[in-house]
Amino acid sequence: MLQNLKVILDIQELDMKMIRLMRLKKERLKEIEHIDSLRQELQKQQVEKQDEIAELSRTISNQEDKITEIKERLKKLETKQNSVKKVDEFNALTHEMTTSERERIATEQITSDLIDKRNLEEEILGKIKESLEQSEESSRNLENEIKESIRLINLEGSDLKVSRDEMAKTAEPEVLRIYQRLLNNKKDRVVVPIENRTCSGCHIALTAQHENVVRKGERLTFCEHCSRIHYWQESAAIEGTAVATKRRRRKAAGV
Numbered sequence: 001m002l003q004n005l006k007v008i009l010d011i012q013e014l015d016m017k018m019i020r021l022m023r024l025k026k027e028r029l030k031e032i033e034h035i036d037s038l039r040q041e042l043q044k045q046q047v048e049k050q051d052e053i054a055e056l057s058r059t060i061s062n063q064e065d066k067i068t069e070i071k072e073r074l075k076k077l078e079t080k081q082n083s084v085k086k087v088d089e090f091n092a093l094t095h096e097m098t099t100s101e102r103e104r105i106a107t108e109q110i111t112s113d114l115i116d117k118r119n120l121e122e123e124i125l126g127k128i129k130e131s132l133e134q135s136e137e138s139s140r141n142l143e144n145e146i147k148e149s150i151r152l153i154n155l156e157g158s159d160l161k162v163s164r165d166e167m168a169k170t171a172e173p174e175v176l177r178i179y180q181r182l183l184n185n186k187k188d189r190v191v192v193p194i195e196n197r198t199c200s201g202c203h204i205a206l207t208a209q210h211e212n213v214v215r216k217g218e219r220l221t222f223c224e225h226c227s228r229i230h231y232w233q234e235s236a237a238i239e240g241t242a243v244a245t246k247r248r249r250r251k252a253a254g255v
């Protein structure tokens, strides 16, 4: 049975690499999303500010029309006043002119305030445009860098997949199927050694009896706590797998 696990252990190493790669890719994609959302936020602010300024300009133009109207009215009143003879008519016109004059001053004041406001908004718009340009400039480099790293991840991923598919052909289908189901579930190593009579997947202590069964290696043995498949580290049967090589290397390095 352990013989069947040998190839699964090697497949598992590739799958772990693939999971790490996909996590990395996800992170990098998130970074791109973040850059995008910052830019979109600035673009949104820019559009809103432009709309606001356009609305102000319309109001200002209406106010200016109103001022022109009042001025024309005043001119007509003045002409009329020059031609009247009666004092009370003259006075009535003077009163009307004073009212219009007040209206003109008030309207001009409102218009001037609106123009001040528009100048201020245009200044803000300028700043938004500036930071948009800056962020586009700086994010473009970062974005290219991230895209390149995603391209490399994809390359490495497809290489991994080829090796994995090749290896999977040599695995015992039933064991592979069980392994695959566990892996999909846990997204983590699911064929794990027993260490100090403890499952190295869930770190829960195991019985001596369970350890003995695993040590014999006659059948697939699952952790009763986390359902992972157990194997016996020292078993000669796993010699030659990636795990054994790694262990040897660690030993050689004195780790």
Ligand SMILES: [Zn+2]
Binding pocket: 199, 200, 201, 202, 203, 204, 223, 224, 225, 226, 227, 228
């Ligand atoms: Zn466990």
